[in-house]
Amino acid sequence: MKALILSTALALAATPVLAGKAFVSNERSNDITVIDTETWEVIETFHGGNRPRGITASPDGKLLYVCASDDNIVRVFDTETYKEVYTLPSGPDPELFVLHPSGNPLYIANEDDNLVTVTDTETRTILAEIPVGIEPEGMGISADAKYVVNTSETTNMAHFISTEDYEIKHNVLVDQRPRYAQYTADGARLFVTSEIGGTVSVMDIAEDGTPDLVDKIGFEVSGVLSEWLQPVGAKVTSDGARLFVALGPANRVAVIDAQSLEVLDYILVGQRVWQLSFTPDEKFLLTTNGNSNDITVIDVASEKAIKSIPVGQQPWGVVVVD
Amino acid sequence: MRVLVMTLWALCSLTAFAGAGLALDARAAVLRIDYPTLLPISRYDLTPADLGFAGAALADEDNGTTGSFLGHTYETTTVATPPERADAALDALIADGVRILVILARADDLLRLTDRAAEAGALVFNAAAPDTALRDQACRANLLHIAPSHTMNADAVAQFAIWKKWTDWFLLEGINPADQAMGAAFRAAANKFGARIVEDRSFADPSRSRRTDSGHVLVQRQLPLDTQGTREHDVVIAADATDYFARYLSYHLWTPRPVMGAGGLRPVTMHGAHEAWGATQYQTRFEELTGRYVQPEDYNVWLALRVVGEAVTRANTVDPDGIRDYALSDTFELAAFKGQKVTFRDWNGQLRQPILLYDGMITVSVSPQDGFLHRTSPLDTLGLDRPESTCTAFN
Structure with missing residues (x-):
């Protein structure tokens, strides 16, 4: 008993952070799983609309935004009460979105309609609809918020949309089926994952936001067919040192030196690893594993998987708030 | 050299405002021979009037959207003909300037039309005929196969x-x-x-x-x-x-x-209930455009024209030889809602692709199966492999 108390005390001492909450969207069971990021226990599950996929939170952590793809709306939940507070118009089949750092507006990829919809989160109205390539999915926003990048899965382009006039200013061809776009915190680089191409395109971003495709990162894991190394979700640490890339059916997260672009390691996680999210302190990286119906917790400092937590059916996205 | 140039080109940042590339107009045709046949056993197998053509309409939309960012346009003509008028129909398309053809026909007709098209320097995609000989001793240099062989x-x-x-x-x-x-x-x-x-x-x-x-x-x-x-x-x-x-x-x-x-x-190459690997979006787009479920022939035609679109986009050409060379090169890859890229076998022009096993309702399984390995690609465990093929037209 004494030993138990001691180890609990140690554990508490070792993690003096405030308990946060991870919200996981489960696209098959139509619900959201809430996990305490201190105890890593599931504390609640609530209905998230039909086919919840993209998930993000307001800058103050009070509101949770969920793309309810089959309802053709964005559902907004209170992160304390888990009640739906209102909905936002999103255009048809919203899949993934990115929120302006100020909390307004929301830039939404409409997968079925080849559009990016811009929705005002306060007036709850649509500000603009921007025609993009076929099957828009990935959404990233530059550090200065002057550009939103959308990737279109069948057109195979990254479209750079000005947030001032909503015009596409640049189109960059990338490899097959681009899934996700992730800027570095300083805005000087952009990473675009290509699921079927099996690569991550690396772009240097000029002061004025102009992209320059400079490299492509490939992957190789002995014993895994190269066909299954399919880059999907990606996150880069805020110091720009590490890039983590989810490799889908390879069931691994690649650890990449974000400067030298060298792949350093592969972390074994659950099956069909899809999207990633850091805890706000960047101590942990969470992965959604669509086929094993769980999430994996990766310790960022040691670059090891430390825990897996069962969630709903076909977990898709994850976001963490303090 | 050609491959090298393409690789460099692909690496270039295509900061492509419309017009940064060359303005290109990709014209193609789908030629379908309608044979007199008995009614199918099941009414579900009745042939829709727009069989194959519907895939072309979707491909034009898909390619056209990408093309709108690059200054490329796509236009595909569709022609249905009885067997006895097929040659005349082909001649009319060639006379009209079409050099990219997708043909839905039986092997003997397909071969005759392919040879006729070759005289005009045209490239042909086989979207229907499964005969293995077409990928073997009877292969043709200007004939690429989207349809899988028997x-x-x-x-x-x-x-x-x-x-x-x-x-x-x-x-x-x-x-x-x-x-x-x-x-x-x-x-x-x-x-x-x-x-x-x-x-x-x-x-x-x-x-x-x-x-x-x-x-x-x-x-x-x-x-x-x-x-x-x-x-x-x-x-x-x-x-x-x-x-x-x-x-x-x-x-x-x-x-x-x-x-x-x-x-x-x-x-089958595709069916209307296939959902994995993003195919739901493909089904939704197809159904919205055509008002019916997709058939393998529609998918095959769509895929043939997507090959063309990919070549136009990446290699900046509408020349039939340029498209063929790019499609057969190591650089070529295409996503086709099958969970992995599809590519061509450069020894006989056959598209490598996973095959769906379909029970009439769902995708029961997808081959190649786990554990069937190959030094080039597991996809090459399906069909004629390089050492078995007697095709010489691609040497």
């Missing part, structure tokens, strides 16, 4: 059977040459993957009277008699390319066994 389809079924440990087969083959070509592919697949054909029968029973009010009664009585007295087997393999008996088999066998091949579990 051999690929049979290998896809065989791998699943082996995975299931259903190694003893009862092969039931039709009496028409097309059925026998399919049967030959299954015999070769059994040999290739280690299955045994313990019973090999020809199915000669004439077509049945299902459509009459009590036709099913006759089917129910006759088929068990046709399939009795066999050796012990795990599965029935139906080689019926002409659709006259395979659909009846599943519940009318003497010995209850699963059916695969032309009935029961069938190898």
